[in-house]
Amino acid sequence: MPQYRPTFGRKSSLMSRSALHRVAIALALAGAFLAWPAAAQEAGVRVYEEELRVKLDEQSLAARDSGVDGGGWFSFAFFNFDDASARRHRTLRQYQIRAWASANLQGVHKGYIRGLFGWDDWNTGDNPPEGDEDTGPEIERVWYQFDLGQLLTNRSGKPSPIRANVRVGRDFAQIGTALVLSMPLDMVRMEVKYGDWEVMALLAKTRSATPNIDDSGPVSDRQQRCFYGGEVAYTGFNHHRPFAYFLCNQDHTAEKPLDPFQNYEYSSRYLGVGSTGNIALPGMRYQTELVWESGRTYSNQATVETDRICAWAYDVLLEYLWETDTHPRFMVEYMFGSGDADRAVSATATVGGNRQGTTDHAFNAFGFRDTGIAFAPEISNLHIYAAGASFQPLEHIKLCKKMQVGAKAFFYHKATGSGAISDTTATRPNQWVGWEMDVYCDWRLTSDLTWTVRYGAFQPGEAFHDRTCRQFLYTALTLSF
Secondary structure: OOOOOOOOOOOOOOOOHHHHHHHHHHHHHHHHHHHHHHHHHHHHHHHHHHHHHHHHHHHHHHHHOOOEEEEEEEEEEEEEEEEOOOOEEEEEEEEEEEEEEEEEEOOOEEEEEEEEEEEEEEOOOOOOOOOOEEEEEEEEEEEEEEEHHHHHHHHHOOOOOEEEEEEEEEEEEEEOOOOOEEEEEEEEEEEEEEOOEEEEEEEEEEOOOOEOOOOOOOEOOEOOEEEEEEEEEEOOOOOEEEEEEEEEEEEOOOEOOOOOOOOOOEEEEEEEEEEEEEOOOOOEEEEEEEEEEEEEEOOEOOOOOOEEEEEEEEEEEEEEEOOOOOOOEEEEEEEEEOOOOOOOOOOOOOOOOOEOOOOEOOOOOEOOOOOOOOOOOOOEOEEEEEEEEEEOOOOOOHHHOOEEEEEEEEEEEEOOOOOOOOOOOOOOOOOEEEEEEEEEEEEEOOOOEEEEEEEEEEEEOOOOOOOOOEEEEEEEEEEEO
């Protein structure tokens, strides 16, 4: 990315260099605080978007694997949430329509395209300065896949010992268990399966509409990054799939506008290991992942030299599905992201972030974890403990057979008490961040119509000056056609 290095004279006729620098930093920090409500809203909405993405991918998977097909979805979602800094509610109504088409030629050549057009309708004054916004039209997914393994099988009439395919285009990318990478990218992805081994290689870049992980006020709110890496997994065990991966992120995000007192870059590398599978009891599933992060970043007030990144994260989840009436499901999860003791304001931003001349120990990545919808923090500098349960209480009634209700509880504890987390209002040097309770209901009324609702309430802990309870509610209907 461009690096702007200002030169200063010994004196200024209006203000000294140090005074100018202090004013600029104060304005930048103010921008970071003002940007927090939008960041919190986006994090809460992303939980809904991730659930919707999984449903859309599942519904279209069978169709896209058979000849030429097409269809679409209409979805309406309502969001109401608390803005902690402004002490007010915000309300959003989101209308979206998607259309898709797929083609499959003998399993060798596959193609898929999906477009999106939407409208975000805010209550008056709830989204300054933009107000109501349209979404798109945009191409959410478009890719072509060539399957060499299927071609060899078709020609020989026997299953090929090597299964290999290459996919080119815009698609959803994930590595490991999605702790490090989970987002749509423009990419080239190659997968090879031979015997008990699976290998995936990835070369990609972010879309122009991808929100920036750096929520500093002056830096662009859209990121431009390139990724490359790969994953190796072993499938020879009956109940376990261990894996290892490497991912590199190169930051090319341009400053808009240029900031003479601060450069921005966060280029990182990730080395991860983990496993998924079943253990102990029938119906008990687990996933676990450990990742180490390195790289270089500009620290707070840095304009010339970058500092080293050295961070790590860990996640483990246990889920048990009890095969009995109402199909109860129980889960527990522990998430951890290392923190940096000298980050004063934010664990995810450059401004107010790592102190210049020191190693940055705050873990930041591009993955996804459900950390609650009302608080929705990044896992950097946090221990997060989650537990949940769900069941289908009315499965004996035909209309309610696919209705699932449940609840999840989250407890948040700082890894480094003096360090910042992603929520810039947690300014007190105390490790107790708070807890949240979410309740939800997912109901597939018909094969074409689904309804979901989720409510979360976060009770801030001693890390906050303002300990007012925060709430987040969304409900949505999705109709496929």
